[in-house]
Amino acid sequence: MGDLVTLGQRIRHFRQEAGLTLDQVGEQVGTAASQLSLIENGRREPRVTLLGEIAKALGVTVPDLLDETPPSPRAALEIELDRLQRSALYARLGLPPVRPGRTLGDDVLEALVGLHRELVDRERRSIATPEEARRANTELRHRMREKNNYLPDLEELAENLVRSSGHVSGAITHREVGLMAKRLGFELVYANDLPRSARSITDLENGRIYLPPASIPGGHGLRSMALQAMAHRMLGHEVPETYADFLHQRLEINYFAAACLMPLTQSVAFLQQAKSDRNIAVEDFRDAFGVTHEAAALRFTNLATSHLDLQLHFLRVGDDGAVYKAYENDGLRLPVDVTGSTEGQPVCRKWSARVAFTRTNRTTEFYQYTDTPEGTFWESTQTGTGTGSEFSITVGVPFAQAKWFRGRETTQRQVSTCPDPACCTLPDNELTGRWGGKVWTSARLHAHILSPLPSGTFPGVDDQEVYRFLEQHASDD
Incomplete structure (x- = not known):
């Protein structure tokens, strides 16, 4: 009633x-x-x-x-x-x-x-603490591992939307993204004064999606942000009540955007052909769909197990050796803290994700075999530069599956015994004897360690800035 x-x-x-x-x-x-x-x-x-x-x-x-x-x-x-x-x-x-x-x-x-x-x-507001965020992120990573990082419902939703734009093959264009938005009742508006705390803003009352005027070279960033904003509406997202809700929504919109930019049918056909040719390469997948290397690597994790029968791992690692993102279903032992969280933990110095930073030529992918206590893994790593720092993107598979990938003939090999601290954490006896007790270092403090996540309806977003922005643009009409 x-x-x-x-x-x-x-x-x-x-x-x-x-x-x-x-x-x-x-x-x-x-x-x-x-x-x-x-x-x-x-x-x-x-x-x-x-x-x-x-x-x-x-x-x-x-x-x-x-x-x-x-x-x-x-x-x-x-x-x-x-x-x-x-x-x-x-x-x-x-x-x-x-x-x-x-x-x-x-x-x-x-x-x-x-x-x-x-x-x-x-x-x-209190739920958006670093501890809560790390716990929620760990739980989400475990759930996605159980699903092999694959969400078939979102795949179907994305394929239907892409099909409605008339897209046939190759990279999704800005025009096609605009047609998708129009089909959902939205107009894409590029604004110079978008609040710093917001990547995009959707005006539900007037049917507009506000985006920054420029993004990642090649336009992948703008297309992705627009598709993420559309995903919120298509998936019926409500204001998140917990940080776990917020992270789950972020995962869904990122997945949906990637599934639009690299549609299921085309992507699987491309990757199956590459596997048949024993020539799988993330850089080819990236170039075929006009996206970033990281986007292609993450999309590969969505499809590799369900459609190519491959187990794998993915790492985004900063130049300080800390994990920013990670996924695995191939048995690689990720570095974790006592709570099971891997974000912020240092990876072994002998893994490809860190060895790649030592190369002189970083324009191409770096290949390496790494012997670990869990077995031998083949890895492909590409380095890049973000805001003020470098990072590496790694995709790896167990030794037996390396035969399907370009770069399998590499002679580069490392032996890692981590988490044994003797592997790469503790200095050797000679260095310890030479410098032990003779040095004092002023450590660089990472400010985010002490800071809670900013509060607001959505964590990190300044509601006052957003509302003033919308009021200003509404009055421009």
């Missing part, structure tokens, strides 16, 4: 407008006043026949009673207070609920609802 609290409020509203008491209505419908009181307080659902009798007694129709609109501003506050006091958050406080009777002033009711809203907002 819908929301019982709103229904009860509407019955009370029409009863009071008619100047009737609970006893008088009860006499007309043949129900005790105490039972009607429970209905008005949203504690009991009336039978359909009784609802009809109540409507007749009050001089209104049943649809009038079933309307989900609160009958007055006061009723709207009472309904909101009731819902907030039924939440698990309020229950944890162990406080009794407040019944907003007629003697409770409107100002007091507004203050109570305001306090509850602030309580909810503070709870949402």
Whole structure:
């Protein structure tokens, strides 16, 4: 029957407008006043026949009673207070609920609802701590490993959208992305004054997706950001209530955008042919669809197991050796902390992801075999430069599967015994004897270690900047 609290409020509203008491209505419908009181307080659902009798007694129709609109501003506050006091958050406080009777002033009711809203907002902000973020990210990584990093529902959704643009083969163009947006009721607008905290902004009221005027060379960034914004609407995302929700949504929109830029049917055909030729190379996959090396490597992890029967691992590592992103289903032992999180952990200095930084020529992929306690892995690594620092992108497979990849003939080989600290963490005895106790270093502090994630409706986004931006552009029309 819908929301019982709103229904009860509407019955009370029409009863009071008619100047009737609970006893008088009860006499007309043949129900005790105490039972009607429970209905008005949203504690009991009336039978359909009784609802009809109540409507007749009050001089209104049943649809009038079933309307989900609160009958007055006061009723709207009472309904909101009731819902907030039924939440698990309020229950944890162990406080009794407040019944907003007629003697409770409107100002007091507004203050109570305001306090509850602030309580909810503070709870949402508190979840975006580094510890919570790392825990949620680890859980998400484990779930995706169970799925082999493959989401068939999103693949189908992306293929249908790409098909609607008329795209046939090759790289998705900006024009085709614009047609996809138009099909969903959006216009792409490139704005110079986009808030620094936002990658894109979707104006749902006016059907616009605001993007920065320039991005990654080649335009992959702009196409991807536009598709990510569309994905939020296509997937029916609501405002995230937990940081785990936020991360899950980010994963879905990134996956969807990649599946549009590198459509399933075309990508699988391309990769299957490369496997047949024993010439799989991330750089070829990248160039065929006009995306970044990282995007191609991540997309390869989506498709390799489900469509090529390959197990693999992926790493994005900073020039300081720390993991930024990681995925594996091939048995490689990723470095993790006590919580199981791998982000921020140093990888072995002998892995391809770090050895590649020592090369003089970094324009091509670097290939290496690495012997580890878990077995031998073949890896392909490409280095790149981001904002102020370098990074490496690695895709690797177990030794037996190297036969399908370009670069398998490499003679580069390293032996890693990590997590044994003697492998590459502890200095050797000679260096320790020479410098032990004779040095004091002023360490560079990574500020993000001490800082919680910025608060807001979406973690890290300045709501005030976003709303001012939308107000400014709305007034430009």
